[in-house]
Amino acid sequence: MKTTQVQINMDLQTDDLKKKVKGNESFWLIGQPDIELKQTSKDEYTVTVKGWDYYDPASGRVESGGRERIAMWLLDTDYDGRALFPKQVFFPMAGKSAGWAKLARTLKTEIDEQAMEAYRGTESLPFKAGEKKKIAVKIIDDRGIESLKVISLPVRKKVA
Numbered sequence: 001m002k003t004t005q006v007q008i009n010m011d012l013q014t015d016d017l018k019k020k021v022k023g024n025e026s027f028w029l030i031g032q033p034d035i036e037l038k039q040t041s042k043d044e045y046t047v048t049v050k051g052w053d054y055y056d057p058a059s060g061r062v063e064s065g066g067r068e069r070i071a072m073w074l075l076d077t078d079y080d081g082r083a084l085f086p087k088q089v090f091f092p093m094a095g096k097s098a099g100w101a102k103l104a105r106t107l108k109t110e111i112d113e114q115a116m117e118a119y120r121g122t123e124s125l126p127f128k129a130g131e132k133k134k135i136a137v138k139i140i141d142d143r144g145i146e147s148l149k150v151i152s153l154p155v156r157k158k159v160a
Contacts, residue, residue, distance in 0.1 A: 031052045031053040031054060031147070032052065032147055032148070032149040033049055033050075033051075033052045033073070033137050033138075033139045033147055033148075033149045034049070034050040034051050034052055034053075035047050035048065035049050035050065035137050035149060035151070036048045036050060037135075037151055037153075039154070040126055041126075043128050043129065044126045044127065044128055045126070045127055045128075045129065045135075045153065046123060046124050046125070046126055046127070047075055047123070047124040047135065047137060048122060048123045048124070049067065049070060049073050049122040049123075049137065049139060050066075050067065050122070051064060051065055051066035051067050051069075051070070052065045052139060052141075052147055053065060054141075054145065054147075065141050065145075067092060067122045068092075068093075069093075069141050069142050070092045070093065070122065070139050070140070070141060070142075071091070071092070071093050071140050071141060071142045071144075072089065072090065072091050072092075072139070072140045073089075073090050073092070073122070073137060073138065073139040073140070074086035074088070074089050074090075074137070074138045074139075075087060075088040075089075075090075075124050075127070075135065075136075075137055076135060076136040076137075076138075077127040077128070077129070077130050077135055078129075078130020078131055078132050078134070078135075079130075079132060079134040079135055079136035079150055080132055080134075081132075081134070081150070084136055084138055084148070086138070087127065088119070088124050088125055088127070089119065090119050090120065090121065090122070090124075091119065091120060092120060092121060092122050093142065094120055129153045133152060133153045133155055134150060134151065134152050134153065135150070135151050135153060136148060136149070136150045136151075137149050137151075
């Protein structure tokens with residue numbers, strides 16, 4: 001059996017508030033994020049987001065949503081299957097004055113620019129497997145389209 005993931009535009013729930021614009025699509029087909037999980041040590045991992053594909057209903061073509069179109073991505077390192085609680089948040093498209101820098105200005109606080117540079121990319125910081133042994137990666141593209149992928153981490157067998 002072949003299945004396809006379909007996501008409905010949340011604006012349909014507020015149709016009376018929705019602007020009537022030609023580009024407003026009610027449905028779009030998206031692929032899950034293309035990610036690579038690496039085990040960096042006995043108990044640590046990293047995730048690299050490579051991109052994703054989506055179906056453009058206006059053109060009828062499948063288009064690549066590569067890394068350059070990811071506005072934000074989130075990593076939950078102990079996903080419970082119900083709610084996403086990101087432990088790491090990244091802004092790959094953010095320039096020096098956007099993303100975390102913009103948040104710091106809004107909160108009227110200072111951030112360590114060098115440390116925040118790591119949160120502008122598509123590779124996570126190292127993390128340990130959580131109790132549930134599952135991770136979730138959520139990406140949001142430059143148009144606000146979201147996609148989620150859940151991965152079970154390898155379970156290491158205990159040697160008696």
